[in-house]
Amino acid sequence: MTCDMSTTFTEQTEWMLKVRDARDRAAFAKLFDHFAPRLRGMLMKNGFGAAQADDVIQDVMLSVWRKAHSFNPERANVSGWIFQIARNRQIDVIRKDRRPMPEELAMPESTDIDGEQVLGIEQEAASLRAAISRLNPEQRDLVQKAYLGELSHSEIQAETGLPLGTIKSRIRLGLERLRHELKGER
């Protein structure tokens, strides 16, 4: 199933795969230079002071390095994966307790990639970015507040104005493929 479509993945996915599969430091440095300044933007928006933001960025980026083995581009894009690590870290810092986490799915032994599936995830992530940029300012502000932890669950509207149906089905395909693969390995 190995395929050489990998040249068409986004830079971020390429870097992340090099970190995951080859422990490539140069690729990690590129990930850092891309994501650390954006994490800083997000943390400042969340009211973190400069020093505290730096600590969180350091922890998050080192987690990216250490947890790279659990990155699966068939189920998540790099930004979503890093966002989730960052939110966990922020919760640790703010609440001093850990958020209960779902059981993680086992990773398949092989690092073969279904290029089409990865591209599908990337395309869906890109259309999500486009959909966010098309929201009117109030909606966009609400979505940002909802996902950055400024709204309680009862304040979050079920209808965000974002089309999530297609990305959900795409991720579900990735999960099905994984389950199939894991069955084959047993």
Added chain:
Amino acid sequence: MTDIAHHIPEALLASYVSGTLAQPFALVVAAHVSICEECRANLAAHEAVGGALLDAFDPISITDDLRNRVMAGLDDDIVPEPVRPRGDNTYPTPVLEALGSKPPKWRSLGPGAKQCILNAGKDGSVRLLYIAPGFAVPDHTHGGLELTLVLQGAFKDETGRFARGDLEVADDTLEHTPVAEEGLPCICLAATDAPLKFSAFVPRLLQPLFRI
């Protein structure tokens, strides 16, 4: 696994992803996602929204000092993370973690019902409920949000049937009397943000006598 009929509402998933969901509810979400592939995918979709928002932030420059610190940190030994318990046929991983991987310490709630409180604080509480076949689920709260996830067996109420993996979302507008089905005892993970009201258990416990 595929016949789960009642899933996590979107707003709760978004709230879990954002980290604002109170700990008791977050445990129920994590437990459901552990055994529901549909919600696992949905959760990942909400994380992707977070990722898209992260992408859109204006970058703020990083000091060389921080960059050097992080690059130097790559040489640190990686301390392996503790191995998490594997979910069994009843208790998913996050519930086992909340139990400290020990069997639940059940306390009687009267005939046919037991509970084991996993966590209770100002954010609300989360417990395991054990309901013998044919008995009613004791109603412990009035007001606020209540999430009930079935881990074993099944119950029925005015709104439908809930079996393993099904999540019932109730607020104070729902008047219901869930009754455990015949067969296996029904074990649920139940979270609420209302304060505990032990006295409220008593009248409800008499109900099976009248209903069966």
